Amino acid sequence: MSGEAGGRGPRTPADLPETTTHCPYCALQCSTELSGGPGRVGVRPSPDFPVNRGGLCQKGWTAPALLGTPGRLLTPLVRGADGVLAPASWDDALDLVAGRLRRTRERYGADAVAVFGGGGLTNEKAYTLGKFARVALGTSRIDYNGRFCMSSAAAATLAAFGLDRGLPFPVTDLDDSDVVLLAGANPAETMPPLMRHLERADLVVVDPRRTRTAERAALHLQPVPGSDLALALGLLHLAVTEGLVDKEYVDARTTGFEAAWESCAAWWPERVEAVTGVPVADMRRAVRMLAGARRAHVLTGRGAEQHSKGSDTVAAFIGLALALGLPGRAGSGFGTLTGQGNGQGGREMGQKADQLPGYRSLTDPADRAHVASVWGVDPDALPGPGPSAYELLDSLGTPEGPRALLVFGSNPAVSAPRAAHVTERLSALDLLVVADFVPSETAALADVVLPVAQWAEEEGTLTGLEGRVLRRRAHLSPPPGVRTDLELLHALAVRLGQPPERFPVRPREVFDELRRASAGAPADYSGISYARLDAGEALHWPCPAVPGGDHPGTPRAFLDRFAHPDGRARFAAVEHRPPAREPDAGFPLYGTTGRVLAQYQSGAQTRRVPELAEAAPEAFVEVHPDTARRLGLADGALAEVESVHGSTRARVRVTRTAREDTVFVPFHYPGAARANLFTGDALDPRSRMPEFKVSAVRVTPVGERS
Amino acid sequence: MSGVLIVGGGPAAHRLAERLVRHGHGGGITVIGAEPRAPYHRALLGSVLDGSLGSERLALPALPGPVRLLTGVRVTGVDRALRTVRTADGRELPYDTLVLATGARARVPAVPGLTDRHGRLAEGVRLLRAAADCRPLSEGPVVVVGGGTRGVEAALALRRAGHEVVLAHPAAHPMDRHLDAAGGAVVAQWLAERGVTLRLGRRATEYAPGKVVLDDGEVLAAGTVLVCAGTVPNTRLARAAGLPVGDGVLVDARLRTADPHVHAIGDCAEQDGTPGATVLGAWEQADTLARILTGEDTVHRAGRHALRPRLPGRDLVVLPPGRDGAEGDRTVTLRDPARGRYARLVLREGRIRHGVVAGSARAVAAVTLLHARDAPVPADLLALLTGADGTYTGGGEPPEDTLVCHCNNVTRKTLKDAWHGGARDAAALAAATRATTGCGSCGPVVRELCAALGRPADPAEGGTR
Incomplete structure (x- = not known):
């Protein structure tokens, strides 16, 4: 078992036993065994973990390639007067960010600074990010890409x-x-x-x-x-x-x-x-x-x-x-x-616009008081709920919207709906700061890019799709020049005037704090500890701390009662209605978006893995043979998929798996191939989920150009 | 905003009142229904008749607060000059806008004995129009008079409920208004298969309690006679008020009668020469009218609603006819009487103008959707009409670049190369190629390939050594 990140000394392969951790990608969180030193890390599926039972897909098998991926961010970057991102020291970069955040807040108010998080962040990071936003920044403007994933x-x-x-x-x-x-x-x-x-x-x-x-x-x-x-x-x-x-x-x-x-x-x-x-x-x-x-x-x-x-x-x-x-x-x-790696934990830990850790509510006075006491702040100082992810992105750089944005573990320039508009909003900011380990499409728009550690270099917990809390363990130290997100948030918080002890950098300390913050809440982690997890216990929340012993966790919720006060589940009376825009004469087809096996989310990580890039190299549009013939689309040729919101360029794939009235484009690809260039801004009134799965589109061949 | 008075308590009236509230209608809304119960789903009466739904489950959602609902109140007259309606219980109610949603009533054929001299139904005679008509039937066989859509649906529903059923219909085949002989034969076959005794080309000439006499003299025992002889729009109020009436109350594209203060929707209305509407059509009219009455400048365009009789386990769709025999039309017909299948589509410019599909669940669904959306038909019409999915791929040895393990992107060629490189069983192939380590579903294929490669003279593999 390796220790926690923080011991910075280089390790030699001989020092490295196998490390049991989990795949960096989806919510299944397949258990894996890592071996070998820097540049030679090998992976195999853990044979006994019940979720993947020795299975692993191509993404998991090739995940070690991310560790030494060419183009990995290894130093902070600051955009200079010449408009070019250039290397900078951590101190210079952090001083610059903190100074500009402070000035923005002083001039325009706390809500002029916003935070955008991710469903791939560990519980500790998601928790700290929410706390950082509400305490160090005092902003209500925080939401995350899980809004695009699990909110409905x-x-x-x-x-x-x-x-x-x-x-x-x-x-x-x-x-x-x-x-x-x-x-x-x-x-x-x-x-x-x-x-x-x-x-x-x-x-x-x-x-x-x-x-x-x-x-x-x-x-x-x-x-x-x-x-x-x-x-x-x-x-x-x-x-x-x-x-x-x-x-x-x-x-x-x-x-x-x-x-x-x-x-x-x-x-x-x-x-x-x-x-x-x-x-x-x-x-x-x-x-x-x-x-x-x-x-x-x-x-x-x-x-x-x-x-x-x-x-x-x-x-x-x-x-x-x-x-x-x-x-x-x-x-x-x-x-x-659940979709993203920590899609479950990520939505419980307080990076959602309306929630505090443990699913506590930002509008419930008792919930606010509990979390404020754990954080050591006045409950009245906590901001209220803010706008949802798309609404937040849509407001960036507008007179009423935020002027500065910090992005962690997300790539909204590719993954948000109506991506061209969102890119425009990101570009309209006074200050865009992106923490990532690869130069994502969003990082490319940033004023400051901060290089952070990745999955096999960090400790923490994630909560898988079945509500089981899982340990992520460091196999390697982060490369020199790279910090963990917790270290980064700590350094920024201190520069913003927070007491250093309020933002711990050791994941275990953060976890112990989030246990207290979630105690008594719906997603109660208070009875879970690193020690219990490291001993191999399978702990599903809620797992409250109980006097005189360990709570076994809750593998199966609702067996006796549902979580409403009367113990009963609620049927809902709901009404069908058409999507925001149905096909018409101008845009006669349904356009839908989704995933392919060899890519993950916006592709910022998986597109850099050679085996995956070879398996799924570029955007395609699936078209039924009859539709292809009618529209003059040849298999393998380029086509434009266009809606009222914008147009995506993708290679035609003629297949009978598509309906005649529907085309499909995966959303993992950048630039002109972003599927989200044609998705729109209609939102679910309750969850604020965008309508990724249905747009009205037309598809036209792209003429050969020399 | 003016007060709206809706005469009629059916689904069309219900929908209009509900939508007026939703669209923010500011004035009063009153619904006056003659039936004693609040508005309910007439479309589900068949499910009550066959016993699968309790009558209490028919209720439409309660109307929102601002709507005043009067049940069991019959409207006897309209004074258009004073803008009031009179009711049988002596009330006089004012309106700014009057909407007639009076529906249609069952047509009772002039067969001696069915009604008494006051026009009331004789004992043992039943209609199928209102919830009250679904009360339990008396003992003995049921004779269904009329083999149109409702008669066919009712006959099958009664069989599901365990009744003995005879269906008498004057035409040579059921649903003759909608089906040609071949289509009608399929429906007749279904009825017979479900144990309905058919009397086709036969007319009832007399009824007396316990028996029905047919025109050839046959006497049928009848515990109940269920009359399914079509419907007649309720136009009496409109006619008495001096409004133009054809088969139904005549309305324009804005669902307005000749009096700008009076509208009509649903079964009682006639637009563009077509009286009545399906319930979905009536709801669309209600939606449009609600928008018009709350200030939107719009007109009603009827959707393309197919006739889709509710015959559980048997699928039939009739696509509404347009102008027939036009130049450029192409007719495609499929007959398969042995399997109870029939289809006839009339196409123009690659789209369905009208037609009928019977017998194939998939074909019925696909054709209904294509017609509703006026979408181009697929190239393979035979596959469409037989309900095949058109994805047959031939057998034989798959090509070398066929993916065996999708999860790890492993082709047959990679596996073969690994086998020849010494990986001679499934576990070794998995270690060498990662095949089978994802979802695991390719395990059998890998084992089979392994076994095939182990057989020295397998001709399928001959060329690759």
């Missing part, structure tokens, strides 16, 4: 169950499931080792594309993009009319069924078919499969969630699961597949 599921599950934990059961429960409905999730490509847990179950896959997951399905429902909510309402309607509702469960454990029925009564299956294109017979079969299974699960993913009605769509799928009596029943359940 979070809003819906919180409303339904009183608690937002992606999977409220261990992922291994899926092994024994008979039927799993995956709504807008494509784990075969986005988190392949998860499929090891879905070998036994008959899969019902809801996806407009025939993905690799859909190919494994017993039943594939292929709805028109933007119609998942109608489909979910239709399935609930059928559960009622087919007599498949678990009445005893609904009576004993839920409220709101009657209102939910009223909201789906108008969605009889033949009407749903005309909206979704899903055959009535397939809907009936899906409901019967789920209801007839001894154990069944309903899981949602980004495909159902990234819409201007994403939280209502998740609510409707929860309604289906509740009607069938699945949530909170041993061996069955409802869950959502």
